[in-house]
């Protein structure tokens with residue numbers, strides 16, 4: 320069953336990769352000496368690991384036709400989006416006792432409405448990518464609600480959930496947060512059981528909002544499951560000192576496990592100050608690539624998540640400009656393509672390794 324379920328997503332990822340990998344005009348799409356894109360070069364496709372559109376529509380009253388904000392449909396088109404992850408964001412303050420699993424169901428319905436309203440989006444779990452349309456993937460951000468019954472996560476994985484973070488800004492019964500009250504624990508016992516379950520069922524834990532201790536606990540479980548450690552929307556702490564960013568040691572774990580860190584475009588997470596420029600974004604990319612490696616950096620913009628954009632970036636439509644800036648700085652077209660889509664597609668297509676007859680679990684790492 321598991322192997323069979325893996326095929327559609329992996330198929331979509333490989334199909335998209337094949338689509339992207341070969342420039343249509345058969346020659347290098349950038350000038351080797353200057354790194355500048357040649358005239359007529361199609362923009363590099365984006366697969367974004369974190370776009371908070373469901374929050375805007377569900378909680379902020381935005382029209383599901385997505386005609387405004389930093390990532391409207393027209394902006395996604397202009398940005399050459401080929402895929403994005405819609406998070407079910409469960410606010411810590413949804414109710415007095417935090418978010419409930421029913422809230423996740425309600426936001427899931429909103430995501431389905433957004434997808435149904437805009438033809439550009441392919442439905443969740445679509446078997447193949449389609450040129451000109453945007454593949455959609457599902458995540459949960461702030462999964463503490465599932466402490467009430469961790470088996471309920473199975474329903475969401477069956478509906479396409481690829482990534483789940485066990486907390487958001489505050490600590491939960493599952494884990495301690497990067498921005499929560501200081502505590503001695505990372506994952507709780509229940510949190511460990513939750514993460515085991517998520518990997519067993521073929522989805523991934525998102526470490527972006529976790530404390531460093533929770534990160535370590537997740538990494539230990541991920542390694543046992545041969546799973547990549549993924550931070551969907553976090554930068555390098557060595558460049559911008561925020562607990563929401565990743566230490567160099569954490570970026571190395573991401574590299575070793577085949578995971579990715581998604582470049583977050585919130586100015587304070589980019590530069591460490593209130594403002595940022597495209598140059599600051601490039602500094603982040605340079606450092607993340609230096610420590611984690613070119614195969615382990617992706618885009619996790621955090622557009623529509625109430626972020627402050629760097630100067631020169633107006634939203635989704637500006638991503639081709641960022642790609643150009645990276646190529647002008649000497650990064651190859653192929654490397655930019657990895658960061659902008661291929662690395663994200665690899666982790667979105669992850670499934671647990673097969674268990675062969677006579678074995679009870681995958682071989683040890």
Ligand SMILES: [Zn+2]
Pocket residue numbers: 460527528552624
């Ligand atoms: Zn977030």
